[in-house]
Amino acid sequence: MSRLRIGVLAVQGAFREHRRALERCGAEVEELRRPLDFGDDVFKGLQCFDGIVLPGGESTAMGVLLRAEGLLDALAACGRAGMPLYGSCAGLILLCREIEGADGKLVEQPRLGLLDARVRRNAFGRQVDSFETFLNVTDIAQDLRAVFIRAPLIVHTGPDVEILAEVEREETAFPVAVRQGHLLASSFHPELTPDLRFHQAFLDICRNRR
Ligand code: GLN
Secondary structure, three states, rough: OOOEEEEEOOOOOHHHHHHHHHHOOOOEEEEOOHHHOOOOOOOHHHHOOOEEEEEOOHHHHHHHHHHOOOOOHHEEEEEOOOOEEEEEEEHHHHHEEEOOOOOEEEEEEOOOOEEEEEOOOOOOOOOOOOEEEEEEEEEOOOEEEEEEEOOOEEEEEEOOOOOEEEEEEEOOEEEEEEOOOOOEOEEEEEHHHOOOOOHHHHHHHHHOOO
């Protein structure tokens, strides 16, 4: 079987780290910047990929840039057509149907809106801005070191969303890794540790969709 070909959105954020992790898993990786690189019909151009990664960074900046570049709609169309997409942190936010600010109020910002979930940005507050913990992620990894950086929390999920891992906040468990068929998302950054199990799980989804 030929190598999996994965696109990594590279307009902003932690895309190099994803690239490295995916390459270490044996995938061929291309950075996605300008839609023009993919011809007149961007949606069609993107079909050469087996899956696409939306990295962490700043979801507002990324969303605005993606929209300006005309990539946002093309990516959403790819996702609707069944292309596997993985979003980490800001990438997760971009995938979600509803986004709220740290105060719990809904905000309007450019997004793909494919994952049937509501997410709260910067949900951990100032004091615990960034932290690490170990998670058991269903079907993917036991004791996975998870790095959270100004991370979002998923506050609601629809019926088709499978919760793979949770963290406790004030005696409530919140999902931090979810899957909805070909869509995978995590609040944390597996690309910042040497552990490849999360990326391997995404590549398995891509392989099964081939
Ligand atoms: N706080 C960022 C946002 O809301 C996400 C942080 C990250 O991707 N590490 O977009």
